[in-house]
Amino acid sequence: xxHSQPANPDFDAVTLDRVSRHFGRRRAxxxxxxxxxxGEIVGLLGPNGAGKSTLIxxxxxxxxxxxxxxxxxxxxxxxxxxxxRRRIGLLAHELHLYSELSARENLAFFAGLHGxxxxxxxxxxxxxxxxxxxxxxxVSSFSRGxxxxxxxxxxxxxxxVLVLLDEPxxxxxxxxxxxVADRLRVLAASGCVVFVATHDLDxxxxxxxxxxxxxxxxxxxxxxxGSGLRTRxxxxxxx
Amino acid sequence: MTTFRRVALxxxxxxxxxxxKSLEIISTTLFFAVSCVxxxxxxxxxxxxxxxxxxxxxxxxxxxxxxTLALGRTFERERYAETLRALLLAPAPRAAIYVGKLLxxxxxxxxAELLLVPLxxxxxxxxxxxxxxxxAGLLLAGTIGxxxxxxxxxxxxVRSRTRDIMLPILLYPIxxxxxxxxxxxxxxxxxxxPDDAAAVMWLGVLSMFDVVFITxxxxxxxxxxxx
Numbered sequence: 346x347x348h349s350q351p352a353n354p355d356f357d358a359v360t361l362d363r364v365s366r367h368f369g370r371r372r373a374x375x376x377x378x379x380x381x382x383x384g385e386i387v388g389l390l391g392p393n394g395a396g397k398s399t400l401i402x403x404x405x406x407x408x409x410x411x412x413x414x415x416x417x418x419x420x421x422x423x424x425x426x427x428x429x430r431r432r433i434g435l436l437a438h439e440l441h442l443y444s445e446l447s448a449r450e451n452l453a454f455f456a457g458l459h460g461x462x463x464x465x466x467x468x469x470x471x472x473x474x475x476x477x478x479x480x481x482x483x484v485s486s487f488s489r490g491x492x493x494x495x496x497x498x499x500x501x502x503x504x505x506v507l508v509l510l511d512e513p514x515x516x517x518x519x520x521x522x523x524x525v526a527d528r529l530r531v532l533a534a535s536g537c538v539v540f541v542a543t544h545d546l547d548x549x550x551x552x553x554x555x556x557x558x559x560x561x562x563x564x565x566x567x568x569x570x571g572s573g574l575r576t577r578x579x580x581x582x583x584x
Numbered sequence: 585m586t587t588f589r590r591v592a593l594x595x596x597x598x599x600x601x602x603x604x605k606s607l608e609i610i611s612t613t614l615f616f617a618v619s620c621v622x623x624x625x626x627x628x629x630x631x632x633x634x635x636x637x638x639x640x641x642x643x644x645x646x647x648x649x650x651x652t653l654a655l656g657r658t659f660e661r662e663r664y665a666e667t668l669r670a671l672l673l674a675p676a677p678r679a680a681i682y683v684g685k686l687l688x689x690x691x692x693x694x695x696a697e698l699l700l701v702p703l704x705x706x707x708x709x710x711x712x713x714x715x716x717x718x719x720a721g722l723l724l725a726g727t728i729g730x731x732x733x734x735x736x737x738x739x740x741x742v743r744s745r746t747r748d749i750m751l752p753i754l755l756y757p758i759x760x761x762x763x764x765x766x767x768x769x770x771x772x773x774x775x776x777x778p779d780d781a782a783a784v785m786w787l788g789v790l791s792m793f794d795v796v797f798i799t800x801x802x803x804x805x806x807x808x809x810x811x
Contacts, residue, residue, distance in 0.1 A: 407669055409810045427587075431675035441670035443661075445602045457594045458674040460587065483605075499670075 355432065356418020357383035359404065359507060359538050364413035366399055366562075373399040375562040376413065381540065381555070383506075386533045388553030388570065389542040390578060395559040397542035398438065401509045404540065405435045417507070431459060434505030436513055440496035444485040448476050448495050451484060452502060459503035470498035473528070475521075489516030497525060501532070508532055508539045514548050526552050550574040558582065588683075591676040595684025600691070602661065609657045610692060617650035617696050618703060625707040639710035640770035644726070644763050646700055647693060651730055652752050654692050655738040658685065663742050668809075678806040682735060686801075689731040690724075697723050715773045718783045722773075725790035726766035730759050732797040740808050765789045 359381050366374040374396045381387045389397040402408035403415065406422050406429065415422060422429055435441075442451050452467040471477045474494040476487075484492060493516045501508065508529075514522050529552065533539050543549050549556075550572060558566040558581050566581050603609055624642040628634055662668040671681045701719070705712040712719055737754050741747035769786030772779040 405673065407672060407810065427675050427677055429675075430673050433673065435670075435673055437666060437669065439666035439669075441667050442665055443598070443602060443667060444664065445605050446598075450601065454594060454598050455670070458591055458671075458676070460590065460675075 356420070356506060357536060357538070358418055360416045361400075361403075362414045362416070364400075364403060364410045364415060366396075366403060366408060367411045372562045374403065374410070377559075377562075377564045379557060379564060379567060381538045383536040383538055384533050385555055386529055386539040386541060386553045386570070387555045387557055388549045388574075389540060389557050389559060390544075390546065390549060390574075391559035392582060394561070396562040397559055398511055399562075400559070401435070401437070401511050401540065401542055404507065405433055405509050406430060407435075431503060432506040434500040434503065434508045436497050436500040436510045438511045438515075440492050441499065442484050442492060442496055445483060447481050447483055448474070448487075449480040451495065452499060455499050456502055461503060466502055470502050473501075474498045475524075490518060490521055493517055494521060494525075497528070501528075506537055508537050510540065511542045512544070513541060514543065514545055522548060546575045546578055587676045588680045591674050591680035592683040592687065595671065595681055596687045596691070599658065599685070599688035603692070609654055609661075610695060612657065613650045613654045613692065613696050614699055616653050617646045617700055620646040620649055621700065621703055621707065629708065634708050637767070637771040637774070639704050639708035639712075640767045640774055642708065643700060643704045643770060644766045646704070647697060647723075647727065647766075648730060648756070648759070648763055650696055651689070651693050651727075651734060652755060654696075655689060655731070655734040655755075656748060656751055658689060658692075659738040659742045659747075668739070668742055672809055678809055679802045681809075682739065682801060682805040685739065686728075686731055686735045686798075689735055690727055693727045693731060694724070697727070710774050711778075712774070715778055715780065715783065718780065718787065719770065719773055721787050722766055722769045722783065722790065725787055725794055726762055726769075729762040729790055729793040729797055732794065732801050733758050733762075736801040736805060736808070739805070762790065762793050765793065 361377055361379045363376045363378055364374060365372065365376050377400065389400060391397055399408060403410055417425060417429060448471060449467060452470050453463050456463045456466050471480050476491060476495055484495065497513060513525060517525060529539055529541065541553060553570040556568050556570055556574065557564055558578065560582060621642060628638050672678055674681065701712050704710060734755050737751055741750050744750060765786045769783045772782035772786065
């Protein structure tokens with residue numbers, strides 16, 4: 346399908362205006378209005394079924410909103426076309442890795458999809474993941490933490506502007522958590538818009554610069570980050 | 585190379601690389617296809633005589649059944665770690681993903697046919713190699729038509745819990761014209777005194793189906809795959 350030009354996918358802000366998504370009678374997202382700018386790490390917090398993953402899917406262009414509008418730097422996904430996806434990096438709950446292929450083969454495949462200079466990008470990603478010495482091993486032989494680190498590098502391989510992470514700390518040891526958190530801070534400092542959906546309030550505390558609290562598909566609070574996140578969460582969500 | 589073609593070929597190459605490592609789909613598909621032919625051979629061949637046109641029908645039934653198995657398994661692989669979503673995030677028209685998967689299925693079924701044709705020829709004493717080019721044309725056109733619809737449906741159903749049941753229910757009614765054209769065209773080649781004109785006519789019908797099915801699939805793939 347052709348999309349009209351111009352399609353400049355570089356942007357420094359994402360805006361959702363009354364975005365809803367219904368699956369049959371279930372309202373996964375209900376009139377969510379939110380904006381995020383380059384340099385921000387937005388924590389999407391809320392209980393199971395709050396709509397965090399659906400919101401990530403909508404931002405990633407994988408889930409179409411039932412109503413409402415999303416703008417990437419003032420342009421709609423339709424205006425930007427497939428080029429928009431070159432600027433989006435997604436680490437979902439499932440890791441999007443082929444277990445039969447090695448770490449290097451996985452990265453080579455995804456680098457190819459994005460038309461990258463493969464060797465440079467892959468070597469850098471393997472170094473970041475701490476998997477340079479396991480590059481030729483099949484992903485099926487990796488621990489959950491190793492897969493998680495590789496999946497994060499897979500998501501960041503093409504230097505996205507909008508980074509969407511759904512539970513990025515799952516399976517990571519303390520040292521890896523620290524490394525990933527530092528990586529996210531560096532990404533934000535370089536101008537990326539970062540969304541992190543997580544249940545881990547202790548990890549989110551001190552990492553996120555903004556907090557979007559969700560419940561039942563609705564955005565019930567959009568406030569600055571900072572300390573005391575657990576207390577604020579309990580006050581708004583109730584448990 | 586255009587982005588569309590690059591992405592389609594990358595998806596094809598990735599599928600081939602995984603299959604070469606695991607041999608999972610090719611082995612199950614071939615085993616199923618050969619089993620299918622053998623069952624028909626035991627059921628229909630009595631003291632060397634067979635029902636007229638049986639060989640053509642059995643060849644196409646084996647292709648359709650084993651193709652359905654291969655389609656399901658290919659997309660099951662994309663479901664394990666939700667890798668289909670990662671493919672859909674490629675900065676290319678999403679139809680390129682469809683074309684890559686379609687090419688992989690056609691390649692796989694072509695491999696199965698390379699084993700099936702001599703096997704059916706042997707078991708049913710069918711002169712498949714009297715008109716090799718026409719037979720190859722019929723098989724290729726029929727395989728593309730079957731796989732074009734099957735790839736679309738298998739992708740659509742990848743997140744459905746009832747995909748194993750729904751795939752054949754949706755696929756067979758729509759691909760019946762392809763199977764009929766394939767059987768009639770192949771039977772024309774197997775007749776005493778091969779009917780080349782009839783085979784060419786059925787080849788034309790199959791090519792027409794291919795154009796229609798692929799056009800519709802390219803048109804509908806992106807909206808169907810966006811949740």
